[in-house]
Amino acid sequence: MKSRATGPTSRPTGPTSRPTGPTSRPMGLKAGRTMHAGPLTYLVLALFTAVSLAPLIWTAIAASRTSGRLAQTPPPLWFGGNLFKNLERAWTEASLGDAMLNTTIVAGSITIGTVLFSTIAGFAFAKLQFRFSGALLLLTIGTMMVPPQLSVVPLYLWVADLQWTNQLQAVILPTFVSAFGVFFMRQYLLQALPSELIEAARMDGASSLRIIWHVVFPAARPAMAVLGLLTFVMAWNDFLWPIIALNQSNPTVQVALNSLGTGYIPDRAVIMAGALLGTLPLLLAFVLFGKQIVSGIMQGAVKG
Secondary structure, eight states: OOOOOSSOSOSOSSOOOOOOSOTTSOTTOOTTOOOOOOHHHHHHHHHHHHHHHHHHHHHHHHHTSOHHHHTSSSOOOSOOSOHHHHHHHHHHHTTHHHHHHHHHHHHHHHHHHHHHHHHHHHHHHHHOOOTTHHHHHHHHHHGGGSOGGGGHHHHHHHHHHTTOTTSTHHHHGGGSSOHHHHHHHHHHHHHHSOHHHHHHHHHTTOOHHHHIIIIIHHHTHHHHHHHHHHHHHHHHHOOHHHHHHOOTTSOOHHHHHHGGGOSSSOOHHHHHHHHHHHHHHHHHHHHHHHHHHHHHHHHHHHHO
């Protein structure tokens, strides 16, 4: 005889649990809520800011004093009244107008070339398959371990054979692309640029040049901004090779500032004034483009 079931046997005996939202969110933290730092965080940030600005503030103080006052003990801790006089002397004696124009051309050209060629080479090492790619990458990274002082003599002989001495191309072309930039862009594009996106562009009939322009450059924009800023600062502050390849008739800023230190008793206040003038374009670049660079870094971090 078959027994009939008097009721459903699969009904749960207790209340079922429903997912009410993400379980990984901490208690009391709502979506979209702004997180505020504590007083200790602001204290540490203020301390680091003061330490970072101390050399620049001291340069401005020294530029506003006289050389005799700078030689006294204790040194001055506040501004004097000779700032504009020393700035005018430094600008005139070092010909900083022409020097800044030359440095802008040199640093701008090196920055554009380094960013473009490093991005293309980094894309090739990151996403393209070709023979000896690993060996070429190791060779590129290995050049970073060679001290730049070792290449000064053969590089100068090469520039002299081309009759480029005291010309800006002698400073621009040897540093038109950097091994660090290639490695930096390669590491970024490994994660930021999906291989499927490149394959989709190839299936649509896009050429390699079009892929680089419409796919690689937009994906690499945050890293390109960071690399461009670092390259511009290094090119602006470069001293060793420009002082060898150029002279005072066609100088960069650092070569022109070197002329302020000549003489039996150099005027240290005027030297500080020249250093302050040479730093102002970098500060202006940070003020104008710092927000875009930081937003680009954060955009790349979110995409990664």
